[in-house]
Amino acid sequence: MKTKKYIFFIAALLLIMFVIKYAYTPAKSVQTENLRNKVPELVLNSNDLINAYLIDEEKSNKIYAGKIIEVTGYVEETTLLNNRNTIILASKNKSFGIICDINPNFTTEFNQVQKNQKIRVKGICKGFLKDVILLNCSIELTPNE
Template sequence: MSRTSIVNIGLFLAVLVLAFFIAKHLVWDKPDTTDLSYRTPVYKLDAETVINFIQNEDSNNLKAEQVIEVEGVVKKITYLNNRITILLGADGKENAFVICDMESNQAEKVANVATKDTITLKGVFKGVLEDAIFLNCIISE
């Protein structure tokens, strides 16, 4: 094989590997591509139970990356940085929330939700800081 052929094969392989990594980064790793509408939740809990878990540091049953369905009373809806976030709370628990970062395709449904409404959200549990954090949330029907 000539030296030119080896260089051409090497360049072709380098371009192929680069294209793979670009496609992986731009398409497959996007957090908003998680469609939870067809995923079955691991748990169906109310917001008070989730808040009790985190306040009692007993959230060992809740594992990161699990799909969980949470029902609760809407305490606040925010629209910061083009993201919709719903905070679910429980009676008597004014300092702890279930924070649900909503999927962008849920904007129309969220427009019909008001504070003090009771709703059910399905999302990917990410962990606990002061509150329980859920991403890619959708409003369950």
């Protein structure tokens, strides 16, 4: 009888320890993960990405949303939107662009970006809200052609 109580006590103690560990250990956030060394699932230019969403948003969400994609384009604007470094990539369609929320690890690169500069960003596509949204982006200032 003592053995059963002892085993139950140890199992309960281990369960409590695991619950406490996972409750107080933050999960690795996708928002702060450095994507620089991650292999993108798709590589394309800003015009192709915008056009895909304009033609069929639902189909494009199935293809791009939630995936790491690499996009090459020209900088239309840099902002500090909501205290986040943000780059807007231009497209041939002047009404739409790609909003790139830059990972805080890339502040140095962000500060070097110039308007109309060709750059490559890698981020997680979240979808389309008048513009395509990429989160947690890394920046490559001199993309190879």
